[in-house]
Amino acid sequence: MPPMPEVEVSALEKTYPPPGPWARLRGRAAPSRPALRGVSFHVDAGEVVALIGPNGAGKSTLLRILCGLLLPDGGTARVASRDVVKDRPEVRRHVGAALSDDRGLAPRLTSRQNLRFYAALYDVPHREVDARIDELAHTLEARRLLDRETRTLSSGEKARVVLMRTLLHRPRVLLLDEVTRSLDPGAARRVRNRVLTDAASRGAAVLFASHDLAEVQAVAHRVLLLDAGRIAASGTFADVLPTAEAVFASAPPEDA
Amino acid sequence: MRRLLAFLRRDFEIATAYRLNGLLLAAGGLFTLTLFYFLARTVGESPTVRGRYGADYFSFALVGLATATLLRSLQRGFGNAVRAAQNDGSLEPLLAAPLSTFHVIALMTAGTVAGSLVRACGLLVAGSLLFGARLSVHPLTFGVTLVLSVLAFSALGLLSAAFVLVFKRGDPFAYALDMLSYLFAGVLYPVDVLPDALRMAARLLPATHALHGLRAAALEGAGMERLLPTWGALLAFSAVLWPLAAWAVQAARRHVERTGTLPHS
Numbered sequence: 001m002p003p004m005p006e007v008e009v010s011a012l013e014k015t016y017p018p019p020g021p022w023a024r025l026r027g028r029a030a031p032s033r034p035a036l037r038g039v040s041f042h043v044d045a046g047e048v049v050a051l052i053g054p055n056g057a058g059k060s061t062l063l064r065i066l067c068g069l070l071l072p073d074g075g076t077a078r079v080a081s082r083d084v085v086k087d088r089p090e091v092r093r094h095v096g097a098a099l100s101d102d103r104g105l106a107p108r109l110t111s112r113q114n115l116r117f118y119a120a121l122y123d124v125p126h127r128e129v130d131a132r133i134d135e136l137a138h139t140l141e142a143r144r145l146l147d148r149e150t151r152t153l154s155s156g157e158k159a160r161v162v163l164m165r166t167l168l169h170r171p172r173v174l175l176l177d178e179v180t181r182s183l184d185p186g187a188a189r190r191v192r193n194r195v196l197t198d199a200a201s202r203g204a205a206v207l208f209a210s211h212d213l214a215e216v217q218a219v220a221h222r223v224l225l226l227d228a229g230r231i232a233a234s235g236t237f238a239d240v241l242p243t244a245e246a247v248f249a250s251a252p253p254e255d256a
Numbered sequence: 257m258r259r260l261l262a263f264l265r266r267d268f269e270i271a272t273a274y275r276l277n278g279l280l281l282a283a284g285g286l287f288t289l290t291l292f293y294f295l296a297r298t299v300g301e302s303p304t305v306r307g308r309y310g311a312d313y314f315s316f317a318l319v320g321l322a323t324a325t326l327l328r329s330l331q332r333g334f335g336n337a338v339r340a341a342q343n344d345g346s347l348e349p350l351l352a353a354p355l356s357t358f359h360v361i362a363l364m365t366a367g368t369v370a371g372s373l374v375r376a377c378g379l380l381v382a383g384s385l386l387f388g389a390r391l392s393v394h395p396l397t398f399g400v401t402l403v404l405s406v407l408a409f410s411a412l413g414l415l416s417a418a419f420v421l422v423f424k425r426g427d428p429f430a431y432a433l434d435m436l437s438y439l440f441a442g443v444l445y446p447v448d449v450l451p452d453a454l455r456m457a458a459r460l461l462p463a464t465h466a467l468h469g470l471r472a473a474a475l476e477g478a479g480m481e482r483l484l485p486t487w488g489a490l491l492a493f494s495a496v497l498w499p500l501a502a503w504a505v506q507a508a509r510r511h512v513e514r515t516g517t518l519p520h521s
Contacts, residue, residue, distance in 0.1 A: 016516050035516075061516070067352050071513040093354035101519075103345025106266065108273035113266070120262030121353040149273075165349075 006080055006173050006205035007043040007066065012036050013074035014061055014229075035061040037229040038075070043205040045172070048196055050216040050237075051209040052244060053226035054251035059209040060100055062226070063175045066207070067097035080172045093122070096171030098162050098179040100209075107151035111142070111161045114150060115168060122169035136164040139194045141187070155182040163195060174199055176208035180215075192219060213237075213244070259355070260366055267367025285379055286386075292317045293387045308446050311475040315390050318383040319474045320443040322376040323467050327409050329372030330365075331434060334413030335420040335427050337364040342424060348519050357509040358502065361417045362410075369406075380474070391474050397483050398473035404490040405466035411497035412462070418504035422511050437463035465489040 014036040035058045043049045051059045064070040066079055068088040077084045080094035105114045112133060119129040137143040142160040145153060150161060159182050166174065174195075180188040196219055199206050210216055216223055216237060223240040225233040225247060233243035271277055296314035305316045338361060341347035350360050383389040416430040437443065440454055441463035447455050458464045469486035472478035512518040 017514065064516075069348060069352055069513065069518055070516055071510065089354045089356060092352055095352075097352055099348065099519075101345070104349030106270055106346065107344070108270050109266065113269055117262050117266045118349075118353070120258050121350075121355065123258075123354075126258075 004045050004081075005042040005078075006045050007041075007207060008078040009042065009062075009066075009075070010040045010077075011075035012039040012062070012065065012072050012077055014058070014065065014070070014072050034229050036065075036072070039226070039229070039231055040075075041224055041231060041234060043173075043207050045205055046200055046203045048199070048206040048208070048219055048221050050220035050223045051207060051226060052211070052213070052216055052223060052240075053232075054248060056228075057226040058229040059226055060177055063097065063099060063177050063207070063209060066173075067095045067099075067175050068092050069099075093169075094172040095175060096166040096169065096173070097175040098166040098177065099175075100177040100179075104165075105150040105158060105161060108149060110147050110149055111153070111164075112146045114161065115164055118165045119168050124169050132168055133164070136167055139198060140164055140191055156184065156187065159183055160191065163191065167195065167198065170202060170204075172204055174204055174206045174208070176206070178209055178211065181212075188215070189218075213241075259359075259363060263363040263366050264370060267371075271367070271371065281375065282378075285375065285382065288321065289318070289379065289383050289387055292321070304446050304448050308448060309471050309475045311390060311471075314383070314387065315475055316446070316471065317444055318379065318387075318389045319391075319471045320467060322379040322383075323405075323470045324438070324443045324463075325379065326369075326372045326376040327405065327437070327463055327466060328434060329368050330406060330409035330413045331437075332413070332416060332427075332430050333368040333372070334361055334365045334410075335416035335430055337361070337368060338417045338420045339424070342420075345519075351509075351518065358414070358505055361414065361505065365413065365417075392477040394473050394477040394479060397478055397480055398470065400480075400487065401466070401469035401473050401483060401490075404487055404494070405462075405470065408462045408466070408490050408493040408497060411494060411501040414501035415497070415504050418501070418508035421505075421508040422517075433461070437461055440464070442467050459489075462490065462493045465493075 016033040016035055018032045039058070039062065051062065053059055061070060065072050065077055066084060068084055068091050071085060079091045082091045084091050105111070109117070115133050116129055119132070124132060133146065134143075137146050140160045140163055142157070142164060145157050145161060150158060153161065159179055163179055166176070180192050183191060192215065196206060220237060222235065223237050224231055225240050225244050227247045232247055233240045293314055296312065296317065299313050302313045302316075305311060305313050309316060338347065341350060341364060350364070351357065353360070355363070380391065384391050412430070412433065416427040419427040419429065440447070440450065440458040441461045442458070443463075447458045447464060450458060465486050469483050469490070472483060472486070
């Protein structure tokens with residue numbers, strides 16, 4: 001029996017509307033900005049799929065739609081067999097999302113206090129909360145961070161706590177947006193491998209955005225290359241690499 | 257219930273992390289009570305207040321201040337909680353949790369409201385024990401009036417939160433309503449001293465009815481029959497404001513999710 005797709009995206013469209021009349025009056029006119037144009041793909045249970053592409057290609061937009069924080073304009077997206085627009089609270093129960101620039105930790109609380117708080121939001125059984133926190137802290141080499149206030153943590157240490165928060169409720173689908181970029185290369189590799197091993201052991205689907213092609217080559221079963229809101233190529237890393245190199249080489253400079 | 261406790265516990269842990277916070281709040285409360293105690297002695301007996309509630313001016317002002325503390329935290333606390341979460345980046349992770357937008361906003365504000373309730377009760381107790389305020393509380397009618405007031409003002413707070421979700425900055429309507437309430441709803445003086453036109457306009461403010469009801473229940477021990485019209489007015493405000501607030505919160509969430517401005521501060 002073929003594995004069940006945990007993420008199914010079909011002809012997904014998203015265009016950011018132009019700024020409102022007040023912004024236009026202040027001379028900040030800008031046209032509407034297409035972010036996703038007919039994107040279709042799937043991620044099966046237990047599969048690790050990488051999302052690559054130049055800045056502004058639509059990677060973060062796609063991940064935000066899948067975790068129910070952004071509405072698409074067209075197409076459909078289903079996560080854990082539920083529609084991300086119609087069944088949003090239920091979808092969120094099965095998703096663990098660590099988005100770029102995630103700052104959702106209360107700075108005056110310790111990492112453990114923050115994690116206990118999120119465990120309650122996700123209905124993690126009360127008896128299991130501390131055991132899960134300790135287990136994840138061991139897995140992500142973060143035991144010494146647990147009783148420190150998060151305002152005293154470095155950005156790399158905060159990234160570990162955010163990852164722990166993401167994994168705490170054992171989600172069926174993991175959506176990760178460059179979460180290991182603030183870790184040093186050795187720690188990033190170890191943390192990444194442990195997160196993916198944990199996800200694979202539970203049969204979770206993983207979709208992660210990254211600019212690190214070595215990371216993508218090392219861990220992804222499949223790769224999706226996004227360019228200007230479209231899937232420019234998909235397949236194994238070797239399949240996608242020639243197109244990816246061409247896309248990255250032709251990406252216009254930021255101020256062009 | 258577990259989530260409510262989680263939010264309350266988190267807010268309590270944050271509040272107690274700032275060591276001087278409680279001390280400064282207590283000192284501020286005592287300062288206010290002292291100020292009004294001597295102001296009341298200066299003003300002396302007010303026939304209008306005595307005639308209306310059978311109380312001295314200090315007791316009258318004390319209940320007004322305690323009520324205003326609570327109602328203000330409801331009216332502005334929801335919007336302030338959303339704004340704080342936008343600024344510290346916690347709004348997006350909270351809205352990514354398996355809860356409705358309404359629940360997230362309500363739970364985010366629970367700590368502020370609980371803190372204000374404690375402060376309001378603290379003012380009443382300290383005013384009564386330390387400054388000799390004369391309260392004659394009817395527990396049942398006071399409780400019912402309090403619940404109905406909280407209900408009406410929570411809807412106003414949710415409307416304010418919807419505004420902040422979209423426009424990010426403070427809600428000007430909440431500020432205006434707050435100012436109008438302080439001026440015309442009878443926080444520090446009875447509405448009877450206002451000109452007729454303003455007195456009529458004051459009836460359109462929910463704070464007027466909440467203050468009147470809570471004062472009558474706390475100062476005179478007014479019973480149900482006397483407070484039925486006040487309860488009816490507060491219920492009418494809720495009946496109008498709650499559907500509007502529910503719609504506004506949903507519309508605001510859809511707007512920020514459509515425009516992609518949810519993570520913006």
